[in-house]
Amino acid sequence: MEKFILALDQGTTSSRAIIFDHGGSIKSIAQQEFKQFYPKPGWVEHDANEIWATQAGVVAEALASAGLSGKDIAGIGITNQRETTIVWDKETGEPIHHAIVWQDRRTAEFCDTLKKQGLAELIQRKTGLVLDAYFSGTKLKSILDHVPDARKRALEGKLAFGTVDTWLVWKLTGGTAHVTDVSNASRTLLYNIHTNQWDDELLEIFQIPRSILPEVKSSSEVYAETSPSLFASRVPIAGIAGDQQASLFGQMCLRPGMLKHTYGTGGFMVLNTGDTPISSSNHLLTTIAWKIDGKVTYALEGSIFIAGAVVQWLRDGLGIIKTSAEIESLARTVPDNGDIYMVPAFVGMGAPHWDQFARGTVMGITRGTTAGHFARAALESIAFQTMDVLEAMEADSKIPIKELRVDGGATVNDTLMQFQADILNVPLVRPKTHETTALGAAYLAGLAVGYWKDTSELEKHWQSQKTFHPSMDKEKIADLKKHWRRAVKAGRGWLKD
Ligand SMILES: Nc1ncnc2c1ncn2[C@@H]1O[C@H](COP(=O)(O)OP(=O)(O)O)[C@@H](O)[C@H]1O
């Protein structure tokens, strides 16, 4: 009987379950949004139990709508919002605190203190990361420091830390497996990407007891089987990768020099650099793409904190659109941005600026400014940020970028895609399968259980749906860039005097 691969794609705003067939096509899909908590300005939390409940719910829904059960699934792949930090009690399985989300800025001051102690260079050398509140290490420290007795219980071996992948595997296995994969571990500030181990010196700097950490595995292997209480038959959990690395894999960027950009809540450009960890001179991250069959593949990454989230803000914060899709028709009510520039530094700025204390700005407002201009400026802000990262990527890799493969929720927006191709002066290629992140996780799992033979079989699945060709004149591009740069400058360091 025909079998399928189930991918769990646990994103920042929603949990998705997608069932893929042998040709890499979607058999069924289910998605559920969950609640975002903003307890203080700059803080972002999730309820880890709700993450699990929505994830389990969409798995049941996807199976039911395809008319399948656990016995039809050859393997499960997991991909997840990265860096988001969860700590739970090993005995009860209860989280001891809300998950602190990757966007959360509460540890910015602590990062600054470490910078003043001159530790940024050492940390970057070992982890490939910029010392920033974005990553898990300082979030984990904050939970251990603020939840009563947490540090003591951690030292007694009673607590478990995990990124979302680890939490999902723990729940799927009924609390028997405490594992993560290299791609997620490489986002913690605690993992040495050169020795491929948790690093004692880093653990000391961030005051993290080793006993709380999961075991680090490859991205494609059978980690464990699902608990008998979940499905009628046990299903192997066989692939794990952080969502941006999974999308690089799903986009079949398997060779050095290939890159993709994902437009989700944030925006993430990732370049495959092969077996060489390239150290960035332009404020990008050196990170692990995946480890398969004992071989580690490295990547360069430019992380933008707010991409599609600016559209959500227009919808939920300002209320000037009712659905995300409406931004496109609203933006088209005006011929151009009317000289409005929006910099959505709502949680500081990531690559290549790395300013924890920047905040959002809208520059150039006049009496003639309309909601249409706001919509256009919001879309353009996503594209301008991507441009900044692409320029850093070209400077670091010395590779002129000839085309950009794109994916993620905001790529349905043709106006954004065309403006992006224009401002980059590079063709944008949107693949047929929008769900490349989930597909990447499915591929990693399917390879581990022999569902697919090798990556050359998978490469045949990748197909372009549409290419956006650049068509803007150079003077116009230069003018837009100049104004964008001035707007970015205006919001830099806003929280500092
Ligand atoms: N038509 C659209 N135009 C622009 N952005 C959109 C559109 N539709 C959805 N989005 C944005 O896409 C994002 C969701 O993409 P997704 O890849 O599901 O993200 P995540 O994995 O981070 O949850 C949201 O931030 C949403 O605002």
Ligand SMILES: O=P(O)(O)OC[C@H](O)CO
């Ligand atoms: O949920 P996404 O798709 O915006 O991805 C979040 C990233 O993994 C954060 O590093």
